[in-house]
Every structure is written in structure tokens, then in C-alpha cells.
Amino acid sequence: MANIKDVAKKAGVSISTVSRVLNNRGYIGKETRRKVEKAMAEINYSPNQIARALQKSQSYILGMIVPDSNHPFFSELIKHVEVFANEQNYKVVICNSLDQPDKEANYINMLRENRVDGIIMCSHTLDVEEYKSVLFPIVTFDRILSNQVPYVASDNYRGGEIATEHLIQAGCKRLLHISGPLKLDLLANRRADAFRLTCMRHHLHHDIIEGTNDNLTFEYFRHFIANEVADRLQSYDGVFCSNDMVAYALYLYAAANGINVPERLKIVGYDYHSFTRMLKTPRLTTISQSAKRLGKVLSSTIIHVIEKKDEDTINNTIVDVELVKGETT
Amino acid sequence: MANIKDVAKKAGVSISTVSRVLNNRGYIGKETRRKVEKAMAEINYSPNQIARALQKSQSYILGMIVPDSNHPFFSELIKHVEVFANEQNYKVVICNSLDQPDKEANYINMLRENRVDGIIMCSHTLDVEEYKSVLFPIVTFDRILSNQVPYVASDNYRGGEIATEHLIQAGCKRLLHISGPLKLDLLANRRADAFRLTCMRHHLHHDIIEGTNDNLTFEYFRHFIANEVADRLQSYDGVFCSNDMVAYALYLYAAANGINVPERLKIVGYDYHSFTRMLKTPRLTTISQSAKRLGKVLSSTIIHVIEKKDEDTINNTIVDVELVKGETT
Known part of the structure; x- marks a missing residue:
């Protein structure tokens, strides 16, 4: 050469x-x-960029750890992170933790050994303590690790509030929220907080059924609905689901069991990712969090931290959400 | 440090x-x-892996160029390429060409400058000639660049044949194929060849409407159906679509215009990627090409080429397909 x-x-x-x-x-x-x-x-x-990277001690590579790069939300987030990073001359290495703590830990080590400039952390199976040894730039999606590590999230609280208010305005009196796993301290849990407080403000009966994050596949969500939710469904007339795949799985269960949606049961989801935008049978009512805006902010924040441009301006970012009215309410 | x-x-x-x-x-x-x-x-x-990479002149990084990492097929392919590559200690840099020739060319240069060990090429907007200057390991998905460059593809011909035979067995007499762009010499075009020859063998009336690949979004496919296909639809009773997003877009058009599926119009797609596997309203009849197997073979082939393990065994790979019977036939 x-x-x-x-x-x-x-x-x-x-x-x-x-x-x-x-x-x-x-x-x-x-x-x-x-x-x-x-x-x-x-x-x-x-x-030879590798030689130049060694000399400048910058590789212009970002690591991005996600639970599953084929999940419609993370798939979309990756695209926008990559497109924006590329405009800034950075490359993105994708890592699938598959929600396994040992894989997540291995990836962090691997990325460190390869001197990536920073990590965008979207997988959250380890305890917060275990990230303390990560001494290079990191930005998280949807989780607070420490006040040294910036995070990016959608306005989960506002999303939960809008979703619950929408069900109440539509006439629902007995409300259920199907949440993600609440034991991990994720910002997404604020959807559940907002659901609870909004129901209390309206003096309405409400319950929460907690999901797990062992598995983000649609098949898992269908089993979860059949095994953990179905028996209790007759007690409710409105359900706020913490993601659109759960919402569609619930819709399918209702349709197959003669429960009319939206007449007898109203359903609101969360995400409005590429799957939901394509799905027209039915169009789901959901809370839209923009993967495009989130991806762009994740990219720009990590590059900001890496390049130490004006450290005072490195902030956490909360991205607005909005209700998208479909046919399930 | x-x-x-x-x-x-x-x-x-x-x-x-x-x-x-x-x-x-x-x-x-x-x-x-x-x-x-x-x-x-x-x-x-x-x-410091970068220093070691420089010394060994191997970076253990693979580049993977796709048209759109958020497309459900490529999203799934990326996941399986990454999971398999990781087991072999390789990392994967993702690049979105967004089907723009200049972006695709820039990525090839960028990956070369960064001394990736090889490229998995899934985006095909450049002419074959332009890849001739790429002198490092490359494997393509679904396209023949030269007899020096191994390719991986699903059995497109067999897929087209099974899909067409299935429509004919179901009683269709006037058949339409909605293809991808035929001007690029892609292996996916063999679906169209098989459609044509199978119809001829059965002496059946048939036509092909050719799509473009400027845009792989679902919104584009819906516009395409409305603008290029709708007026001619009454002439056909069976349609083989070259991908599942087109098939679902066609189904939606039919449903909205009083054309009963499958009674009046039968539809077969191609892919059975994560979107189609989730979609149950309706379940599409389609040809399944396994992104898991394709991703694994793409990974192992490029690593094989890079590590020059027994050059005689570096082959092109054709992965089997199968019909998945849904509710649209």
C-alpha cells in the first residue's frame, strides 16, 4: 500500500x-x-487513520450498546445516531447486549480496550455501581448513572400524564398500566409515576402490572399478555402500555377474545417507532417519542463530552413527546 | 491511564x-x-487494542454498509452479523448509505482509511466498476461484483418460483409481480425471472411493474401502490410482491378500496422479517429468507476471507427460502 x-x-x-x-x-x-x-x-x-488515532489519541469511534439492534425503537435510534455522527466524522460500533449483564460488561471492556472515544449506553442490565469504573466519556439513554454522566430521555413523565389524561377524557373509569421493570431505576418508570398520580388526582381506580426486561421480543410480550394480564383484563376499561409492542399484543388478545377495542377497552401505547408508524390495522393510539431527535441529541452530547467543548454546556436533555390519536381509543 | x-x-x-x-x-x-x-x-x-492493531495490521473491525439500518430486514441482518462477529472477537461499524451513491462511496473510503479488516456490502447504488478499486476483503449481500468477491444471498429464484406456484395453485389466472429496480444487476431480480418463467410454463397472463430503490420507506411504497399500481389492479387476481412492505401496502390499498383479500385478490410477499413476523392483522403469506442465517454466513464469510483460512473454501452461499402461509392467499 x-x-x-x-x-x-x-x-x-x-x-x-x-x-x-x-x-x-x-x-x-x-x-x-x-x-x-x-x-x-x-x-x-x-x-492510515489508525496510526493517526494513536498519535492523536482519538479514534473517532463511538460505541453504542443497545439491548437489541433489531428492536424497532433501537433500530431507529441507531440509524439517527449513525447518520448524525457520520456528519461529524465519527463512526459507530454497534453492540447487542441482548439484555445479558455479562455481555454488557464484556462490551464495555472491549470498547475500552479499543479506545473508542465514548459510549452511548442504551442497555441497562448492570447496577449503577458497575459503571463507576468506566472512566471515559459516556452518555446514557433513559437512565441516570451519576451527576457526572449526561443522560438523554424523552419526557417520560409528561408522556405518562398525557396518555392517562387521554384515557380519562375518553371516559375510562378503571385504569391499568402495564409498565416495564420498575426495579431498575430507569427514567421510563416515570411513565408509571405519572399514571399513578394522574389517576389519584381524578380519584380513579387503577393498577399497575409490572413487566420484566429479560426479553424485548414480540413473542415474549404476547405470552406476557396471555399469562399475566388476560385473567385480570375484565376489571379495566382503559390500559396504558409502556410500549407499542405490548399495546399491539394486547390489542390482538382483545380482538381474539371478543373484547371490542375501543368500545369496551381503550389502549394507549408508547413509542411510535417505525413498526407503529407502518402498522395501520389498527393505527395505535400512542405517545410519540422521536427517535430522530433522541438519536441526534445522543450523538451530539457524546461528541460534546469527547471534544470537551465548553464543559458548562454539557446538559441532560429531555425531548418532548406528543399524543398520536389512532383507532384504539 | x-x-x-x-x-x-x-x-x-x-x-x-x-x-x-x-x-x-x-x-x-x-x-x-x-x-x-x-x-x-x-x-x-x-x-491498547489500537496500538496492537497497528502492530499486527489487523483492526478486528468490520464495516457493514446498508441502505437503511432501520429497515426491518437490514436491522435484523445487522443484529445477527454483530452477534456472530462478536463471538469471533470482531466489532461491527454500521454505515447508512441512505441509497445515495456519494454516501456509499464516502463510506468505502472512510472504512479504508480506518483500516477496517473487511466490508460487508449490502447497499448497491454504485456501478460494479466503482468497486474495482476496493482492494481489501469484501463480501456482498445479494449482488455479484466479480468472481473474486464472494456473495451471500437467499435463493431468490426458488423464492420467486414457490411464490408464483403458490398463487397458481390457489387458482390465480392473471398474475402481477411488483419487482425491485431491475436495471441494477441484483440477485433479487431472479425473483422476477422465476415469476416470468413460472407463469410462462403455466401459459398464464402475467405482468411486471418495476419499482425503484430511491427510497425504501413504507410511505414511499404506499405512494407507489397508489400511483403506479392502483389503476391496473383490476386486471389481476394474484400479486407477488418483491418485499413484505410492498405486500402490506398493497393489502391496505385493497382493504380501503373494497377489494377482498384473499377472495378477489391474493397477495404473496418476500422477507418475513421482524415487521412481518409481528404483523398479525393480517398475517401475510410470504417467502421467508432467514436474516439470522444470512447474517451468520455474511459474518463468517468475511472473517474467512480476512483470515485467509483455506482460500479454496471461500464460496458464495445461497440460503434456502420457504413459503409461510398467512391470510392473504
Whole structure:
């Protein structure tokens, strides 16, 4: 493979001149720059970014750990993180923790050993304590690790409030929330807090059935509805589900068991990710959190931390949500 | 950050002993290895993989270029490529070409400059000629670049044949295929070849409407059905769609326009990716190509090429397909 010496020889200039062009340092005349660039193109020279990364101790690689890159929400988040990072000249290494704590820990080590510049952490199976040894830039999605680590989340509390108010305005009197796992201190749990407080404010009967996060597949959610929710469903006329896959699984159960939606049972989801936007049979009523905005903010925040641009402005970010009215309420 | 000298000092051994442990070279006593590993853990040392990559001229990074990492098929393919690559100690950098030739070309350059070990190429907007300058390991999904570059594909011909035979067995007499763009020489076009030949074998009236690949979004497919297919739909009683998003878009159009599916119009798709597996309203009849098997083969093939394990065994791979009977036929 061609090296910098070959470029210098081809262009008829010194090695240090080529180096100045490559690093955009010092004065280089227009004509000289043109000659060097032409020589690089002709002998198919590409600067070795690994060597430059080692020299500059920056790799321009971001690690992104997600539970499952095929989940419609994370898939969409990855796309927007990558597209934005690419505009800033960063690359994104994707890691699937598959919600296994040992895989998550291994990925953190692997990314550290490979000197990624920072990690976008969207998988949350480890205890907060275990992230304390991660001494390089990190930003989390939907979880507070410490006040040193910025987080990005949608306005989960507001989302839970809007969803619950919508069910109440639609006439529901006995409300159920199917939440994610509440034992992990995730910001998504604020959806459950808002549900509870909104019901209390309206003096309405309400319950929460807590899910697990062992498995984010649709098949799991269908089993969960059949095994953990079905027997108790007759007690409720409105259900706020903590994600759209649960909401669709609940809709399918209701449809298969003669429970009319929305007449007898109203359903609101959360996400409005690519699956929900495609699904038209039925269109789900849901809370939209924008993966595009979240992905862009995750990218820009981690790059901000890495490049230490004005540390005072590195903030946590809460992205707005909104109700999307479909056919299930 | 701790370095190899600190480890040697802490363990009370020489630097070359630590190096031998790290590289697993030469004889090291059990007790010595234990001491070194303990020292590494205590001072939180992690070997700098970038420096080692430079030394070994291998980065253990794979590039994977896809049109859209949020498309349900590519999203699933990425997951399985990543999970398998990780087991082999490789990392995966994801690149979204968004079907723009200049973005695709930029990514190839970027990956080359970063000395990735190889590229899994799933985006195909450039002419075959333009890949000729890519001199490092590459494997393609669904496209033949040259007889030097291995490809992986599902059995597109067989898929098209099974889909068409299924429509004919179900009684269809006037058949339509909605294909992808036929001008690019993609292996997916064999679905159209098989459709045509199967119809001819049965002496049945048939047509093909060709799609574009400017845009793989569901909204685009809905517009495409409304603008390019709707007016001609009354002439057909069976449609084989080259992907499940088109099939669902066609189903929605039919349902909204009083065309009963499957009584009046039968629809078969292609993919059976995560979106289709979740969709139960209706369950689409489709051809299943396993993203899990394709992803695993793409990973293992590129690693095979990179590590030059027995070059004679580096083959193109065709993965079996099967019909999944749903409610649209």
C-alpha cells in the first residue's frame, strides 16, 4: 500500500510538505496542495487513520450498546445516531447486549480496550455501581448513572400524564398500566409515576402490572399478555402500555377474545417507532417519542463530552413527546 | 491511564514478561501469569487494542454498509452479523448509505482509511466498476461484483418460483409481480425471472411493474401502490410482491378500496422479517429468507476471507427460502 514517502516522491515535494497538507498545518501554497492531492489520488494513497488515532489519541469511534439492534425503537435510534455522527466524522460500533449483564460488561471492556472515544449506553442490565469504573466519556439513554454522566430521555413523565389524561377524557373509569421493570431505576418508570398520580388526582381506580426486561421480543410480550394480564383484563376499561409492542399484543388478545377495542377497552401505547408508524390495522393510539431527535441529541452530547467543548454546556436533555390519536381509543 | 510498565512494576516482573502474558507467547509459569493478571486488574490496565492493531495490521473491525439500518430486514441482518462477529472477537461499524451513491462511496473510503479488516456490502447504488478499486476483503449481500468477491444471498429464484406456484395453485389466472429496480444487476431480480418463467410454463397472463430503490420507506411504497399500481389492479387476481412492505401496502390499498383479500385478490410477499413476523392483522403469506442465517454466513464469510483460512473454501452461499402461509392467499 502506498505511503507518505511515495506521495512525496510522486508530487516532487518533501515528506514534511505532504504531512502539512494531511494535517492542514502551516502554510501550503494552493499549487503545492493541488500537486499533493493529485499525487495521493493517482497512487491511491489513503492516510492510515489508525496510526493517526494513536498519535492523536482519538479514534473517532463511538460505541453504542443497545439491548437489541433489531428492536424497532433501537433500530431507529441507531440509524439517527449513525447518520448524525457520520456528519461529524465519527463512526459507530454497534453492540447487542441482548439484555445479558455479562455481555454488557464484556462490551464495555472491549470498547475500552479499543479506545473508542465514548459510549452511548442504551442497555441497562448492570447496577449503577458497575459503571463507576468506566472512566471515559459516556452518555446514557433513559437512565441516570451519576451527576457526572449526561443522560438523554424523552419526557417520560409528561408522556405518562398525557396518555392517562387521554384515557380519562375518553371516559375510562378503571385504569391499568402495564409498565416495564420498575426495579431498575430507569427514567421510563416515570411513565408509571405519572399514571399513578394522574389517576389519584381524578380519584380513579387503577393498577399497575409490572413487566420484566429479560426479553424485548414480540413473542415474549404476547405470552406476557396471555399469562399475566388476560385473567385480570375484565376489571379495566382503559390500559396504558409502556410500549407499542405490548399495546399491539394486547390489542390482538382483545380482538381474539371478543373484547371490542375501543368500545369496551381503550389502549394507549408508547413509542411510535417505525413498526407503529407502518402498522395501520389498527393505527395505535400512542405517545410519540422521536427517535430522530433522541438519536441526534445522543450523538451530539457524546461528541460534546469527547471534544470537551465548553464543559458548562454539557446538559441532560429531555425531548418532548406528543399524543398520536389512532383507532384504539 | 495505566501502561505495561506500571503492570510490570506492580507485579514485580519484567516488562517482557508482561508482554509475553499479553501476547500469550513463550513459556510463562502459572504463578507468574497469575501475578501479572492480578496486577492488571488492580491497576485497571487494559491493553491498547489500537496500538496492537497497528502492530499486527489487523483492526478486528468490520464495516457493514446498508441502505437503511432501520429497515426491518437490514436491522435484523445487522443484529445477527454483530452477534456472530462478536463471538469471533470482531466489532461491527454500521454505515447508512441512505441509497445515495456519494454516501456509499464516502463510506468505502472512510472504512479504508480506518483500516477496517473487511466490508460487508449490502447497499448497491454504485456501478460494479466503482468497486474495482476496493482492494481489501469484501463480501456482498445479494449482488455479484466479480468472481473474486464472494456473495451471500437467499435463493431468490426458488423464492420467486414457490411464490408464483403458490398463487397458481390457489387458482390465480392473471398474475402481477411488483419487482425491485431491475436495471441494477441484483440477485433479487431472479425473483422476477422465476415469476416470468413460472407463469410462462403455466401459459398464464402475467405482468411486471418495476419499482425503484430511491427510497425504501413504507410511505414511499404506499405512494407507489397508489400511483403506479392502483389503476391496473383490476386486471389481476394474484400479486407477488418483491418485499413484505410492498405486500402490506398493497393489502391496505385493497382493504380501503373494497377489494377482498384473499377472495378477489391474493397477495404473496418476500422477507418475513421482524415487521412481518409481528404483523398479525393480517398475517401475510410470504417467502421467508432467514436474516439470522444470512447474517451468520455474511459474518463468517468475511472473517474467512480476512483470515485467509483455506482460500479454496471461500464460496458464495445461497440460503434456502420457504413459503409461510398467512391470510392473504
